[in-house]
Amino acid sequence: MSATSSTILNLPDQRTASLPKRSYLNNEDGLMSWLLTGDHKRIAILYLISITLFFFIGGAFAGLIRLELLTPQPDLVASDTYNKLFSMHGIIMVFFFLVPSVPATLGNFLIPIMLGTKDLAFPKVNLLSWYLYWIGGIFTLTALVLGGVDTGWTFTTPLSTHYLNTHVVTAAMGVFIAGFSSIFTGLNFIVTIHRMRAPGMTWFRMPLFVWSHYAASILMVLGTPVLAITLVLVALERTIGIGVFDPTKGGDPLLFQHLFWFYSHPAVYIMILPGMGVISEVVSTFSRKRVFGYTAVAFSSVAIALFGFFVWAHHMFIMGVSNYSALVFSLLTMLVAVPSAIKIFNWSFTLQKGSITFETPMLYAFGFMGLFTIGGMTGVFLGALGMDIHLTETYFIVAHFHFVMVGGMLMAFLSGIHFWWPKMTGRMYPESLSKLAAVTTFIGFNLTFLPQFILGYLGMPRRYHAYPPEFQVLNVLSTAGATVLGVGYMLPLLYLAWSLKYGAIAGNNPWQATGLEWQIQSPPLTENFIEIPIVDYEAYDYEWLAKKMEQEVTTVG
Amino acid sequence: MDNTIVATNPSTTEAAVAEEHAHISLPQHRHHFETEEQQREAGTFGMWLFLLTEIMFFGGMFFAYLLYRNWYYDAFVVGSNQLSIPLGGTNTAVLITSGFFMALAVWAAEVRKRALLMLFLVLTTVFGFVFLGIKYVEYHEKWELHHIPGAHFDVSQFVNPKAYGLKEEPIAPDMAQKVQIYFSLYFAMTGMHALHMIIGVGILFWLMWRAQRGDFTSGYVAPIENFALYWHFVDIVWLFLFPLLYLINRHPM
Numbered sequence: 164m165s166a167t168s169s170t171i172l173n174l175p176d177q178r179t180a181s182l183p184k185r186s187y188l189n190n191e192d193g194l195m196s197w198l199l200t201g202d203h204k205r206i207a208i209l210y211l212i213s214i215t216l217f218f219f220i221g222g223a224f225a226g227l228i229r230l231e232l233l234t235p236q237p238d239l240v241a242s243d244t245y246n247k248l249f250s251m252h253g254i255i256m257v258f259f260f261l262v263p264s265v266p267a268t269l270g271n272f273l274i275p276i277m278l279g280t281k282d283l284a285f286p287k288v289n290l291l292s293w294y295l296y297w298i299g300g301i302f303t304l305t306a307l308v309l310g311g312v313d314t315g316w317t318f319t320t321p322l323s324t325h326y327l328n329t330h331v332v333t334a335a336m337g338v339f340i341a342g343f344s345s346i347f348t349g350l351n352f353i354v355t356i357h358r359m360r361a362p363g364m365t366w367f368r369m370p371l372f373v374w375s376h377y378a379a380s381i382l383m384v385l386g387t388p389v390l391a392i393t394l395v396l397v398a399l400e401r402t403i404g405i406g407v408f409d410p411t412k413g414g415d416p417l418l419f420q421h422l423f424w425f426y427s428h429p430a431v432y433i434m435i436l437p438g439m440g441v442i443s444e445v446v447s448t449f450s451r452k453r454v455f456g457y458t459a460v461a462f463s464s465v466a467i468a469l470f471g472f473f474v475w476a477h478h479m480f481i482m483g484v485s486n487y488s489a490l491v492f493s494l495l496t497m498l499v500a501v502p503s504a505i506k507i508f509n510w511s512f513t514l515q516k517g518s519i520t521f522e523t524p525m526l527y528a529f530g531f532m533g534l535f536t537i538g539g540m541t542g543v544f545l546g547a548l549g550m551d552i553h554l555t556e557t558y559f560i561v562a563h564f565h566f567v568m569v570g571g572m573l574m575a576f577l578s579g580i581h582f583w584w585p586k587m588t589g590r591m592y593p594e595s596l597s598k599l600a601a602v603t604t605f606i607g608f609n610l611t612f613l614p615q616f617i618l619g620y621l622g623m624p625r626r627y628h629a630y631p632p633e634f635q636v637l638n639v640l641s642t643a644g645a646t647v648l649g650v651g652y653m654l655p656l657l658y659l660a661w662s663l664k665y666g667a668i669a670g671n672n673p674w675q676a677t678g679l680e681w682q683i684q685s686p687p688l689t690e691n692f693i694e695i696p697i698v699d700y701e702a703y704d705y706e707w708l709a710k711k712m713e714q715e716v717t718t719v720g
Numbered sequence: 721m722d723n724t725i726v727a728t729n730p731s732t733t734e735a736a737v738a739e740e741h742a743h744i745s746l747p748q749h750r751h752h753f754e755t756e757e758q759q760r761e762a763g764t765f766g767m768w769l770f771l772l773t774e775i776m777f778f779g780g781m782f783f784a785y786l787l788y789r790n791w792y793y794d795a796f797v798v799g800s801n802q803l804s805i806p807l808g809g810t811n812t813a814v815l816i817t818s819g820f821f822m823a824l825a826v827w828a829a830e831v832r833k834r835a836l837l838m839l840f841l842v843l844t845t846v847f848g849f850v851f852l853g854i855k856y857v858e859y860h861e862k863w864e865l866h867h868i869p870g871a872h873f874d875v876s877q878f879v880n881p882k883a884y885g886l887k888e889e890p891i892a893p894d895m896a897q898k899v900q901i902y903f904s905l906y907f908a909m910t911g912m913h914a915l916h917m918i919i920g921v922g923i924l925f926w927l928m929w930r931a932q933r934g935d936f937t938s939g940y941v942a943p944i945e946n947f948a949l950y951w952h953f954v955d956i957v958w959l960f961l962f963p964l965l966y967l968i969n970r971h972p973m
Contacts, residue, residue: 282752284762350769358762359753384769388777396780396908404870405904407784412869413795413898418787422780695754 180670182589186686201286202689207272208587209293210263211580215656217259217300222652224252229611229645232638237629245628246313247329251303253316258338259300261572262345262430265437266352266383267296269579270376272587274352276680276687277370279361279696284354285347292347299341306330306337315626317427320408320419324400332401335394342387342394345433349383352376361679363698370678370702371460375440378464382429382436382471390426393419420482424475432471434568435535436464438575439506442528445582446510448676449525450517453703456509463502463509470499480551489548496546503539507532522674523594526601527578534570534608538563541616556626559619562612570608577604577655584659585669589686592662597655604651610644677704748940760942767946771953774916778957781909785964788905792898794891797969798878799902801888802867804858808966811854812958818847819955826948829931829941837931837944844951845924848917855914859907868907869900906965913961916954923947 187204197205227248231239240248271289275282283289306312312334314323323331356377360369397419399405406412408419447454454460476484476492484492510532519525541563544550554560584592614637619625623634630638672681679698683691700707753759789796825840866874875896881888927947930936936944 280752285766286750286752288766346773350766350773353769354762354766358758358765384773385776388773389780392777392780392912395912396784399908403868405908406869406900407788407904407908412904413788413792413901414904415787418784422783425780690751 180668182668183684183686183688185688186589186684187689188589188686190689199290201282201290203271203275203283203286203289204587204687204689206286206289206293207268207270210267210271210296213293213296213300214260214263214268217255218652219656220304221252221255221260222649224248224255226645226649228252229642231628232630233642235630235632235635235638240628242628243313244311246315246626247311249626250313250315251307251311254303254312254334254338256568257316257430257434258341259296259303261434261568262341263296263348264434264572264576265441265579266376266379266433267292267344267348269441269576269583270352270372270437271348273583273680274355274373274376275359276683276691277373277678278355278359279364279679279692279698280355280359281690281692281695283351284359285351288347289351292344292351295340295344295347299337299339299344302337302340303334304337306333309333317423318394318397319423320397320400320416321410323397324408332398335398339391339394339398342391345383346387349380349387352380353384356380361696361698367458367461368698368700368702369461370440371443371454371457371464372437372440374461375436375443375464378468379433379436381465381468382433385472386426386429386433389422390430393422393426396422417479417482417484420479421475424478425472428475428478429468429471431564431567432467434572435575436467438531438572438579439464441575441579441582442510442531443506444678445524445528445578446513447703447705448582448674448678449520449522449528450514451705451709452513452517453701453705454509455512455515456505457702459505460509463505466502467499470495470502474499474546477546477551480548481555493546493548493551497543500539500543500546503535507536507539521598522581523592523597523601524578524582526598527574527581527604530601530605530608531571531574531578534566534574534605538566538568538571541566554619556624557619558615558623558625561625562615562619565612565615570612574604577601580655580659582674583680584662585673586680586685586687588663588666589669590662590666591669591673592655592666593658596658600651600654600658603647603654607644607647607649607651611641611648612644614638614640614644675708677702677708748935748942763942763946764949767949771949774953774957778909778912781905781912782960782964785905785909788898788901789968792895792901795878795895795898796902798888798891798896799899799906800966800968802862802865802877803906803966804861805966807854807858808962811851812962814847814851814854815955815958818844818851819952821847822948822951826941826944829936829944832937832939834931834934834937837937838928841924841928841931845921845928848921848924852914852917852921855910862903862907867899867903869904873900873903875899909961909965913954913957916957920947920951920954923950 187202191200197209200206200209227240228245231237231245231248233239237245271283306329309330312327312329312331314327314329314331314334318331318335318338323335356369356373396405396407400408404412406414408414408416410416443454443460474492474496476488477496480489480493541559545554545560545563581592581597584590618634618637618641621634623630669685671683671685673685674681679696680687682696749756750759753762821840821843825837825844828836828840862868865877866872875893877884877886878896878899879890879893881890924947927936927943930943
């Protein structure tokens, strides 16, 4: 079919937009229609509510940590309590917010629509994954209510198996179960991407959002089971003392590290890759250009996933691994910087000569690009052996991964939430307020975590609730920044809730974007498409769109 | 609604619709799949992926096995000699037989013979139970000999085998302690395997209940097929466990 006859794009007038009478939101009523739904969009909403809850629980712990570190003296909480605070912060943020954040919400909502299909391959498995998430979450919250856990999020042996008298097994079971929720999400995505694409939707016509989720799903499916068995072994060690990680019985605690980081390093990419997918969509839409080097960006996601499995020992440089393996892992670690840089450079080239506009998602995307670059570059510092030995276990590490996870992933998450909010709810968020939130978040973030780079470089160790008085100024700055950051995160919660009722009607395609998800009504029908689309055009065809709109103006004029 | 904008090619759509009518005849067809074939392919592909996660799950333990066997080879040999080859060998045969009946069950479902399908499913289950029974006997013996790792672990048989009428060479007490690692892995690996068997037997009962209703003998065999994949996978795990745990030292050194 030639481009001229095709009507792939749908650019209705925003002013006359109205909410559709029937959509996935009002197709069925009642609580049970939500709790027993198979609809990927409803499950995405369930996930969105759940992860937001866990985000604010984890955030509250972060607030308490920063409050304790306001003064050098250990005055707010006891040292044990402080250990529990950062452990719960880590466990909740990593396993209950970051890992499911974009995939389980935006990914769940959008992947079937972007591929032109009615649902994910296994809707019941999808719902099961949400329930597993909650069972895992309840286990973790139970551990919290019973008195918490103070292993750190890494469950490091022999600390977790021999020396602690807290609720390690309960928390580990929580993570174990939540892991299966992640496995099922990844499995569902891979099968859907392989088997459910609409006619004409070839691999290289898929939006980059789908590609990055594909790469993240590979990591979920291959990495998470290893974490599962590791946690089972920790639980067995604690309960019956099997000795696999116990040096007194001949076991090796380092084996735990190998198994744990074999999952947990790829998990970092599970967290960041979907965010990169969001940025590709947003940058392309608000530059009105096809993503520069589409194929390179697509393959760089897969490359990150592959390399991600061969770098885990860089978490263990100071733990007595052999010098030769440290050397190899150091080199492999730097290799990951290549596909990450490919992405950053390609987004920059996408911006070049684009018609850039600064809507909220774009502001968050800019935040992502800057902060992720800093986070990624400091990752290369840490990958270098000499630097790592100086900086590991200091605040430099804390700052590094918060730049990637919070500065990168959370910015991407918020960018995506704002970008697709009109599609998910049918209503616009308030633009000026959300711009304010984006800027507040950016300022607050930098104020919180830039001082931590300096603190780490000066040698302030992580995981202590007291510190020498000369570090106070920087710590006060960091705590002040955390307050600003907190405001930055509260704002979207409030105005997005407000917009559900009072936001302007969004219409089908408020961003005049080319993706399949923008061609259907907002909010979509339960079955997404009345008729399965046949895709005969490339992704991000903004040049074609620009020409078409020019013609229209000429015709009318 | 504005959904009608989607470009369609009339000829292919008609063909697709015709094909759909030809195919959608079964109640098991789920609405979000275009064709039944797509549904079946997706199901099988999903099952294979799930088995991949299982490989990674067991992989962690195989990795630990590799490491400790290299470190404590003597202890692993001694531990391995404690296991009964006749029982393990019988169990291997039992499990392969069970897998064979499962394969026959798939065939029976494909040729739509309900009675045969039921028979083979029952036989699969019976042999599954026989396996678990023999495994219980083996575990129980270890319990009596205090060879379960933990506080009550007893090394006297390994440091002084003659006193127990064993022909083996004694090993040093510190190495004897390492036999615990062997048994830890033995129980963790065979225990996880047995857990998979128990889950499998549970699913078998559900499949039998559905097969009795005739669900799988009208052309819809996906659940039987996918379960067979799972069951064979569990067999294969055992085929690795048996030589690694039972047969380490069965060749002259």
